Amino acid sequence: MKRFFLSLSFFLSIFMLSGCWDRVEVNDIAIITATAIDLTEDNQIKVTAQVFIPRALSGGGGLGTGGGDLTLIRTGIGSNLADAVSKLQMVLPRTIFWGQCKVFIFGMGLAENGIREQFDFLVRHPEPRGRAFMFVSKADTEKVLQLLPPLERYSGEVLKELLDFKIGLPVTMKDLDLMLTSDAQNAVLPLIKVYPPNKGKTENESIPYISGSAIFSKDKMIGTIGEYETRGIMWIKNMLKYSTISFKAGNEEEEISVSPVQSDVKLKPRISKDKWKMTIKVQAEGDVVQNETKLNLMDPETIKRLEIDFGKNIKHRIEAAIDPLQKEFNIDIIDFATEFHHHYPKEWKKVKNRWNEIFPQIEVSVDVNANIRRPGYTSTPSGLPKDEVKK
């Protein structure tokens, strides 16, 4: 009997003492789908949140938005991000919930001023996801969130989906945190622009898209690089998923396009006689997806010739990405620093504080071994008489 009352009081105390203090019903949370953080003209922090409206979805039976907006935009302005968020809460009747927010956008102004102070709030707060994607926006951040994408349900989802198949350089909150604390202490974030709306559509009926990257020295943005260079960086980081490489084969006028299926990249640092060298070894495999030329791809000899040109093209892309980093920005965002640190810890210690002097001096050589495995079409070029096919 004693045992019964003991266990009963134990069981009851679970409910009484815990008291469900952090229980929040789904009906009482404001699900944030995307957040933008920017600087106002008078150097205040402005946070803009895209909040999901559940009623908009239930009205149409879950099928469509019907006409009503699926999200609403609210802003809060404060002396720092925490302050701004508490101001934001004042205009939202439900508890702000960051747990499903997968997109954080920094405005240009804030990025150039330094993101560390505000980024601290996001990392410290328990709710935001470590795997949320981070962006920098060239366009006005509030406008990006206000866009009504025709295909996806809200603009935050567009950005997340685009990064999911690696259109731009995917950088999560955890990655950014690691980048800022890494040996090189530099960061790179994907850059957003707004796609011009189709004719006859309102200004808002468009999507944000990723165009190039923003380069950060420490936590301050110092410049941008284009899409071509971004792709080069993604080659080095071996992040490419969908890409097509078109190149001119030998002396031909027309191009051949190859879609890489598999690639493997290895960074091999070397120090000899005070000369710092970095060899980037790339192993790439691809299938032909288009053949403009009159070459017969069924011939192994032709394929061999093409493989050399294919490799050259990849090499050029990588070099084009590294070149501005070394010469123009002097920013090591491809993490050569970590590689040297791992392989040459003693030498690294000596130059640790003047890495920005060493980095531009590193001799980079790119070594590509490219293969074309499948011609894609088991015949001579389509629509071409036999006698016109070139060897």
Added chain:
Amino acid sequence: MVRRVKSLLRRRKGIQPQIDSLDDHGSLSNKMDENIDYFRSVYANCSDVVIRPFLIGGMYQAYFIYIDGLANVEETDEQILQPLMNATVKNTNEIMNMLENKIPVTNIQKFTSLSKCIDSISTGNPLLLSDGINTGYSFCLAKWEKRGIGEPSAEVGIKGPREGFTETINVSTSQLRRIIKSPSLKMQELFIGQLTKTKIVISYIEGIANHNLIEEVHNRLERIKIDGILESGYIEELIEDNPYSPFPQILSTERPDVVCSNLLEGRVAILVDGTPFVIVVPTTFFSLLQSHEDYYQRFLVSTAVRWLRYLFLVISLLLPSLYVAILTFHHEMVPTALLLSVAASREAVPFPALVEALMMEVTFEALREAGIRLPKQVGAAVSIVGALVIGQAAVQAGLVSAPMVIVVAITGIASFMIPRYAMGIGFRILRFPIIFLAGALGLLGVMMGIIAIIVHLSTIRSFGVPYLSPLAPLKGTELKDTLIRSPWWKLNTRPHLTGDYNKHRQSPGLKPDPTKGGE
């Protein structure tokens, strides 16, 4: 308050149960009138008991006592009354001689004690008393209306025998004997219940079942002092190891093939007169999750079905509580698109997820219970109302969200997937405390609930066998019939229950192959 309850309980302990004992009545006397007066007084106000006076050979006063409807009257008339009335006898010795040698009835018993006589009359055998003889002759001519052997309605299957036990224990034992023809199949009988005198048969296979186990079953059964046993459930509750557990620790079945397969594994069956449900001890958690059909189907199919069953066992226990926990504490754990649709469908619901879940689960349980009790004609009405109320109207009225209805429906189906009804209902009850825990502590609470259940399961035993065996304690070779259902040519050994056991069930190397046999 606690002290008062305690003192009440203490007082209760002092009271000894008083049950009328009919055991001590002395023996038959030489004088006919005394005997008949005694029986007349015992059977006063028993209109179904017939006391029929007649003369043996026209000289000696005799009486027939039988219960109307329990004795075979035609046979009695033809084989006993007629020869006795027409006989020519000179003295009582001749009557005795005649009764023993000239009456064509297979089984005739002689009693001198009054209580034995009464017992025999109660079972339906007519009793003959004759002047000058201080012995009662009981003829085994009991016959009553009984239900024919039918399909076991609580344990149906696609493949396998279609016959089930009936309420008559002789029929049940005969069904067992018809399957296991060896004389090693033993049946020990026992009567429990001061008033019902219910016949209990302990059945086992000599040489396979452990002697200590048989003795333990005897001891536990003999402890029982009760006025009546109406169903094997009484016995089950009176002999199980852990009476407070929500899980059944004894297998109850109405299929002779299931009982026989258990007997062959060295278990003991307890048959109870008056119910088609036979109980089998010891049993384990996993054997309560197996169905008889697992062994009749191809082993690959059975293994797949077993895994499906284990999966749905977990679902039936946890799905509603996981739903509640995630929706009230862990919104970040669901994929965004799913959370958005759930949020949209919950928008109009005025209750917290916990209340919503409890409401729906209780309604479902009520519908299930009502569906069992109601007569067939009304059953259809209940299911229509239930489907409409739960499925449609509640969602349309905005009282319940559609995902919750789906959760309850899946949980309901899942709990019916457990082949043993008693096991399924145990899990169904445990669902509710876990829902509360989920509502108060989220996934942490769910984990606490799971841990508590696992701890409980690993502490209980059924007749000395750990309930979770062969998983805890781990017995590698026996997992062949737990995690998977190995093919019959691999099931060479019996499961180990307790103590010594007869290990080998069949000869090794039974795996069929076209090259084997007949070469």
